[in-house]
Amino acid sequence: MDLLLSAIGILWRWDVGLALLVGSVGGVVIGAIPGVGAAVAIAILLPATFSLDPIVGLTALLGIYGSSMYGGAIPAILINTPGTAVNALTTYDGYPMTKRGEGRRALSLAYSASFFGGVFSVLALIVLAPVLAWIAPHFGSREIFLAALLGIILVVTAHRGNVLAAGMMACLGIFLNTIGLETIRYSKRFTFDQSWLAGGVDLIVVVLGLFAISQAILLLVQPDERPRSARIDGGLFQGFRELFQHKRLTSVSASFGVLMGMIPGVGEFTAQFLSYTYGQRTSKTPEMFGQGAPEGLVASETANNAVPAAAMIPLLALGIPGEALTAMMLSVFYVHNVIPGPQLFESQMDFVVAIYLALLALNVAVVLFLLSSTNLLLKIIQIPTRFLGVMIMVLSFVGVYSLRNSAVDCAIAAVIGVFGFILKRLNLPVVPIVLGMVLGGIMEVKLRSSMARLKTPMDMIDRPIAFILFLMILLVLGLHLRAVLRERRARR
Amino acid sequence: MKNPSNVRHRPGALLFAALFVLLALFLVTQIPAQVIWVKNGKVLGQPALWPGVGVVGMLLFGVAHLATRLRAPRIEVELAEGLTWLRSIEFAIWFMVYVWAVPQIGYLLASLVFATLLALRAGYRDARTLWLAAGFALSVVVVFKALLSVRIPGGAIYDWLPSGALKTFLIVNF
Numbered sequence: 001m002d003l004l005l006s007a008i009g010i011l012w013r014w015d016v017g018l019a020l021l022v023g024s025v026g027g028v029v030i031g032a033i034p035g036v037g038a039a040v041a042i043a044i045l046l047p048a049t050f051s052l053d054p055i056v057g058l059t060a061l062l063g064i065y066g067s068s069m070y071g072g073a074i075p076a077i078l079i080n081t082p083g084t085a086v087n088a089l090t091t092y093d094g095y096p097m098t099k100r101g102e103g104r105r106a107l108s109l110a111y112s113a114s115f116f117g118g119v120f121s122v123l124a125l126i127v128l129a130p131v132l133a134w135i136a137p138h139f140g141s142r143e144i145f146l147a148a149l150l151g152i153i154l155v156v157t158a159h160r161g162n163v164l165a166a167g168m169m170a171c172l173g174i175f176l177n178t179i180g181l182e183t184i185r186y187s188k189r190f191t192f193d194q195s196w197l198a199g200g201v202d203l204i205v206v207v208l209g210l211f212a213i214s215q216a217i218l219l220l221v222q223p224d225e226r227p228r229s230a231r232i233d234g235g236l237f238q239g240f241r242e243l244f245q246h247k248r249l250t251s252v253s254a255s256f257g258v259l260m261g262m263i264p265g266v267g268e269f270t271a272q273f274l275s276y277t278y279g280q281r282t283s284k285t286p287e288m289f290g291q292g293a294p295e296g297l298v299a300s301e302t303a304n305n306a307v308p309a310a311a312m313i314p315l316l317a318l319g320i321p322g323e324a325l326t327a328m329m330l331s332v333f334y335v336h337n338v339i340p341g342p343q344l345f346e347s348q349m350d351f352v353v354a355i356y357l358a359l360l361a362l363n364v365a366v367v368l369f370l371l372s373s374t375n376l377l378l379k380i381i382q383i384p385t386r387f388l389g390v391m392i393m394v395l396s397f398v399g400v401y402s403l404r405n406s407a408v409d410c411a412i413a414a415v416i417g418v419f420g421f422i423l424k425r426l427n428l429p430v431v432p433i434v435l436g437m438v439l440g441g442i443m444e445v446k447l448r449s450s451m452a453r454l455k456t457p458m459d460m461i462d463r464p465i466a467f468i469l470f471l472m473i474l475l476v477l478g479l480h481l482r483a484v485l486r487e488r489r490a491r492r
Numbered sequence: 493m494k495n496p497s498n499v500r501h502r503p504g505a506l507l508f509a510a511l512f513v514l515l516a517l518f519l520v521t522q523i524p525a526q527v528i529w530v531k532n533g534k535v536l537g538q539p540a541l542w543p544g545v546g547v548v549g550m551l552l553f554g555v556a557h558l559a560t561r562l563r564a565p566r567i568e569v570e571l572a573e574g575l576t577w578l579r580s581i582e583f584a585i586w587f588m589v590y591v592w593a594v595p596q597i598g599y600l601l602a603s604l605v606f607a608t609l610l611a612l613r614a615g616y617r618d619a620r621t622l623w624l625a626a627g628f629a630l631s632v633v634v635v636f637k638a639l640l641s642v643r644i645p646g647g648a649i650y651d652w653l654p655s656g657a658l659k660t661f662l663i664v665n666f
Contacts, residue, residue: 048636050643164556164557165553168550171545171547174545175543175547178542178546179543182539185528188526189540190522191526192526216583217580217584220583220613221583386616387624390607390611390628393587393606393610394607394610394632401644402642405645407592414584414588415584418577421577422580425573426502426508428508443542444541447536451537
């Protein structure tokens with residue numbers, strides 16, 4: 001109880017409330033605009049939060065992180081264009097519902113399903129907190145190294161059909177992270193005797209290049225489009241009543257979201273896929289899936305909104321991000337001098353609970369905003385795509401330049417922006433680069449700090465959690481190998 | 493989750509894979525010159541270990557990826573896509589000109605000019621859109637520099653102004 005009161009005390013400030021409101025409303029708006037997305041917004045806004053208190057800055061960025069998928073459902077349902085990549089599955093059933101005149105019902109169901117998924121995962125986070133607080137201190141350097149290794153393997157193998165490209169990008173990320181002066185022996189690595197490379201390549205610069213500048217270039221190069229959408233008349237509360245008819249599906253989908261969110265590298269797509277498949281198998285009308293089945297919409301939206309809070313579990317407990325957004329959130333924590341990991345649970349548990357409560361509050365704020373302002377959002381999503389490119393380019397400058405006032409950072413971001421543009425044109429994965437940078441850094445540091453205790457390679461896995469993680473690595477690799485062999489056999 | 497569009501070979505896939513392998517190969521050849529190997533040091537603690545893991549991994553994955561892209565390449569399609577990539581460099585240059593202009597003419601003026609000219613370049617000719625672009629640039633400057641006080645230095649152009657409250661105001665806020 002003291003912990004809860006202490007956490008409420010941390011949040012009970014006008015500036016935190018304002019940050020929550022701005023972050024959650026901003027996240028919905030950004031999510032609703034196709035072609036922007038939470039990653040771009042967080043990367044751009046991060047430097048703007050440097051001067052704020054840690055809890056204020058984190059709350060604003062958590063708001064964007066947790067609410068963008070709510071907004072992304074709107075264009076997915078009304079104009080068949082997902083606002084964020086994870087809303088793609090929502091188009092399968094949401095848009096057909098709109099075409100047959102059930103747009104309001106679809107939106108209402110999406111909001112209520114998203115709300116359920118979001119709240120369910122935060123509650124799961126709260127319930128799991130004591131378990132995490134107990135287990136986190138058992139993670140030493142070896143365990144964190146193995147968990148990061150497992151994370152990177154999962155990130156690569158999760159890109160089915162593109163595993164080799166994902167491996168290339170993850171290794172590129174590992175390499176980028178090593179450029180500059182290393183901090184143990186202070187030797188230069190891949191600086192080519194250029195002083196401007198000695199400081200290394202900043203993660204935020206890479207993220208802004210890969211997500212923001214590349215997206216701006218893509219929008220500016222492609223033909224101009226202006227999404228059009230009709231006005232929605234009437235209330236949007238009916239979905240909450242209808243959701244009760246799908247109690248089992250929503251619970252299972254939210255559980256998939258929580259489970260998949262907790263596993264690094266897996267995330268929204270797998271959670272949605274499993275939920276959607278479950279929904280189709282258990283439906284009385286499976287033939288309607290993909291043609292406007294409300295259950296399909298519920299499965300997709302519940303699962304994807306259950307992921308963000310769950311993805312905070314490995315991030316907060318171990319300091320290991322599982323996807324691009326949590327990787328960025330990790331740098332947000334570092335910038336604000338909050339170091340996620342086992343010690344956070346030991347020394348700042350009230351801060352952790354405050355984050356949980358902020359996530360809970362943002363779900364309420366978002367759904368209230370959506371219920372009252374959907375028609376306003378419909379006007380915003382009609383921004384022409386090339387104009388959006390101009391806007392992102394102007395905003396990208398703030399994100400990169402205000403980090404260190406460095407023209408070199410801007411040049412690196414511009415080069416990476418062109419590289420990201422090429423990757424997007426080729427539909428190659430971008431996220432493994434970011435995770436390669438973050439997890440590669442973690443692996444290097446943790447391997448070095450565990451070296452003193454390693455006499456033989458077996459010492460790496462002589463503790464129970466380390467051994468379990470090692471088995472999980474073998475299992476993931478084995479399952480992947482089996483899937484590859486099966487695909488090959490099927491092709492023959 | 494398997495995405496069917498990932499499996500399909502896109503124009504430029506071979507060109508990209510080949511260029512990536514060349515980059516990785518170059519980086520691998522640079523390992524002896526660009527990282528140190530500490531004598532009598534443990535392998536796991538070598539400064540060269542992780543850059544090595546990165547570039548060797550890039551090369552191995554890159555070669556394997558290239559091998560999957562070799563089937564029936566159409567050179568003219570690959571080169572056409574390569575030209576589209578080169579076109580994107582124009583916008584990177586736009587961005588760098590903006591970066592160069594800010595410390596010279598100030599954040600406000602640079603943003604107004606950049607947003608308006610880029611909107612023109614994007615094909616917008618109507619006055620309303622150009623005003624909207626300028627208005628957006630103004631609002632970004634006000635929100636980020638004046639209100640959130642992000643670190644962007646004042647432009648050299650303000651040195652032309654006489655010392656006083658106006659000069660300070662412009663340097664601090666715009």
